[in-house]
Amino acid sequence: xxxxxxxxxxxxxxxxxxxxxxxxxxxxxxxxxxxxxxxxxxxxxxxxxxxxxxxxxxxxxxxxxxxxxxxxxxxxxxxxxxxxxxxxxxxxxxxxxxxxxxxxxxxxxxxxxxxxxxxxxxxxxxxxxxxxxxxxxxxxxxxxxxxxxxxxxxxxxxxxxxxxxxxxxxxxxxxxxxxxxxxxxxxxxxxxxxxxxxxxxxxxxxxxxxxxxxxxxxxxxxxxxxxxxxxxxxxxxxxxxxxxxxxxxxxxxxxxxxxxxxxxxxxxxxxxxxxxxxxxxxxxxxxxxxxxxxxxxxxxxxxxxxxxxxxxxxxxxxxxxxxxxxxxxxxxxxxxxxxxxxxxxxxxxxxxxxxxxxxxxxxxxxxxxxxxxxxxxxxxxxxxxxxxxxxxxxxxxxxxxxxxxxx
Amino acid sequence: xxxxxxxxxxxxxxxxxxxxxxxxxxxxxxxxxxxxxxxxxxxxxxxxxxxxxxxxxxxxxxxxxxxxxxxxxxxxxxxxxxxxxxxxxxxxxxxxxxxxxxxxxxxxxxxxxxxxxxxxxxxxxxxxxxxxxxxxxxxxxxxxxxxxxxxxxxxxxxxxxxxxxxxxxxxxxxxxxxxxxxxxxxxxxxxxxxxxxxxxxxxxxxxxxxxxxxxx
Numbered sequence: 165x166x167x168x169x170x171x172x173x174x175x176x177x178x179x180x181x182x183x184x185x186x187x188x189x190x191x192x193x194x195x196x197x198x199x200x201x202x203x204x205x206x207x208x209x210x211x212x213x214x215x216x217x218x219x220x221x222x223x224x225x226x227x228x229x230x231x232x233x234x235x236x237x238x239x240x241x242x243x244x245x246x247x248x249x250x251x252x253x254x255x256x257x258x259x260x261x262x263x264x265x266x267x268x269x270x271x272x273x274x275x276x277x278x279x280x281x282x283x284x285x286x287x288x289x290x291x292x293x294x295x296x297x298x299x300x301x302x303x304x305x306x307x308x309x310x311x312x313x314x315x316x317x318x319x320x321x322x323x324x325x326x327x328x329x330x331x332x333x334x335x336x337x338x339x340x341x342x343x344x345x346x347x348x349x350x351x352x353x354x355x356x357x358x359x360x361x362x363x364x365x366x367x368x369x370x371x372x373x374x375x376x377x378x379x380x381x382x383x384x385x386x387x388x389x390x391x392x393x394x395x396x397x398x399x400x401x402x403x404x405x406x407x408x409x410x411x412x413x414x415x416x417x418x419x420x421x422x423x424x425x426x427x428x429x430x431x432x433x434x435x436x437x438x439x440x441x442x443x444x445x446x447x448x449x450x451x452x453x454x455x456x457x458x459x460x461x462x463x464x465x466x467x468x469x470x471x472x473x474x475x476x477x478x479x480x481x482x483x484x485x486x487x488x489x490x491x492x493x494x495x496x497x498x499x500x501x502x503x504x505x506x507x508x509x510x511x512x513x514x515x516x517x518x519x520x521x522x523x524x525x526x527x528x529x530x531x532x533x534x535x536x537x538x539x540x541x542x543x544x545x546x547x548x549x550x551x552x553x554x555x556x557x558x559x560x561x562x563x564x565x566x567x568x569x570x571x
Numbered sequence: 572x573x574x575x576x577x578x579x580x581x582x583x584x585x586x587x588x589x590x591x592x593x594x595x596x597x598x599x600x601x602x603x604x605x606x607x608x609x610x611x612x613x614x615x616x617x618x619x620x621x622x623x624x625x626x627x628x629x630x631x632x633x634x635x636x637x638x639x640x641x642x643x644x645x646x647x648x649x650x651x652x653x654x655x656x657x658x659x660x661x662x663x664x665x666x667x668x669x670x671x672x673x674x675x676x677x678x679x680x681x682x683x684x685x686x687x688x689x690x691x692x693x694x695x696x697x698x699x700x701x702x703x704x705x706x707x708x709x710x711x712x713x714x715x716x717x718x719x720x721x722x723x724x725x726x727x728x729x730x731x732x733x734x735x736x737x738x739x740x741x742x743x744x745x746x747x748x749x750x751x752x753x754x755x756x757x758x759x760x761x762x763x764x765x766x767x768x769x770x771x772x773x774x775x776x777x778x779x780x781x782x783x784x785x786x787x
Contacts, residue, residue: 458698458741460700462701462704462705463708497697497701497739510741510742554740
């Protein structure tokens with residue numbers, strides 16, 4: 165199980181459970197809230213534990229493995245939990261069992277949140293901040309009068325409710341406690357309602373922004389693979405007008421078909437199996453760049469969206485090797501295994517220092533790394549000056565069926 | 572000492588190309604363009620290594636290997652060919668060739684491969700490594716097949732698989748040794764052991780794998 169980043173409200177645990185079990189995410193969230201109330205906060209602790217222990221989708225390690233080395237965070241958490249030692253005896257002396265039973269989950273939960281806050285990646289911190297900011301804003305809001313009004317209204321409602329509840333046992337009327345509960349609930353709604361509204365609104369806005377950003381990244385990757393590659397080729401073949409015209413025409417056709425017919429450029433249309441896709445890359449790169457590409461393919465399977473992304477990344481890596489390595493041969497090795505598909509692109513060219521690639525050079529970062537990461541795969545680049553380059557791509561497979569390759 | 576090499580290929584242009592490429596590094600003692608002249612020529616001059624095309628007009632390369640091995644088991648064969656159907660390559664290997672390289676190999680690598688075969692080692696090109704991984708990948712032999720005589724021969728060890736994968740990725744033996752923290756000699760041992768299994772396995776799967784290929 166993985167915590168889902170795409171559909172999360174807080175840590176993405178419910179979304180992850182939904183993806184895993186197939187239930188609707190809203191059902192799981194409601195179940196979470198109901199269980200939290202019924203268990204006196206215990207289930208909320210389980211949620212935080214899951215947040216700490218379950219790695220996020222696309223990440224390799226969980227937050228807890230980082231948290232164990234965070235000495236200050238642990239000290240803070242221990243300090244918070246030690247407050248219990250003060251609160252619990254106090255609660256039992258005052259006969260306030262409610263205080264004691266609430267103190268447990270609140271303090272332990274806060275300790276957990278502290279660890280998550282300190283050790284989670286930046287995007288999860290942003291989620292926490294979004295959840296907490298309006299709540300903290302309660303005390304720092306500029307519109308003090310509105311806030312004061314709300315607090316007063318909430319206090320009156322709560323007082324009325326509590327009074328109704330307290331007097332209920334003297335009065336036989338059943339309506340009294342119901343009215344009391346209703347008053348207390350409306351007090352909470354008045355106090356926290358604006359905060360909930362804002363969270364819901366922010367969530368919608370943020371999700372829209374994220375979808376737009378991903379679409380933009382996809383378009384950028386497509387344009388890079390097709391138009392920018394062709395422009396680079398045209399520059400290198402500037403002395404061969406016939407070829408330049410040919411390249412420009414082919415690119416125009418491809419771009420038009422993508423823009424107006426919705427077919428992805430460089431996509432493996434027409435082919436249905438993974439091995440066919442690899443062979444197509446081999447042919448295309450050999451034809452366009454005049455170097456030889458040796459492809460060794462072990463096993464085969466039907467092409468799906470994830471594997472198409474893998475092929476697009478592999479194509480990009482092969483084109484890069486053809487353009488920059490200076491080697492005369494690029495080796496492709498693809499293997500389809502039951503659990504994953506791996507593909508290696510290797511050249512014995514001049515190599516480079518992967519750490520020294522400027523950030524605006526999109527090829528490696530966007531087309532290869534990000535493209536694989538978006539689909540749950542991974543990409544690593546090994547290269548050293550003068551020793552050539554190897555790009556390793558792996559993509560997990562959903563169905564474990566394996567066909568023999570048709571060589 | 573330079574290895575003595577015999578070239579069998581039906582294209583005269585290719586034979587002279589290889590001859591000039593190998594140049595001073597080896598001693599080319601003869602050449603032939605078909606199965607019959609090859610068998611006679613090899614028997615006459617007994618070279619260390621025969622560079623053998625997988626496809627010949629009068630039959631496949633495997634026929635040459637079988638005929639020569641019957642009388643002169645000490646002659647070693649290295650299959651050298653353009654990209655061929657896997658079942659033909661595996662057939663030549665099973666007939667007794669000690670390796671397979673594609674014609675796109677560089678001169679230096681070809682000389683190295685000839686030396687290796689002359690010394691009794693096995694030579695696997697990335698393509699052959701891919702074929703072997705494919706042929707042995709299908710899991711345990713199917714229950715319907717006849718029981719295997721020697722289960723040891725019917726599967727690759729995890730280490731052998733690792734070595735084959737690296738060969739398929741284009742690594743040299745030296746690079747594989749560095750990658751796996753073993754000696755180059757150990758890499759050679761693994762490759763030889765894979766060759767041994769490929770030649771001697773009675774694995775039903777291997778036969779079926781080849782048949783499937785022919786059908787598709």
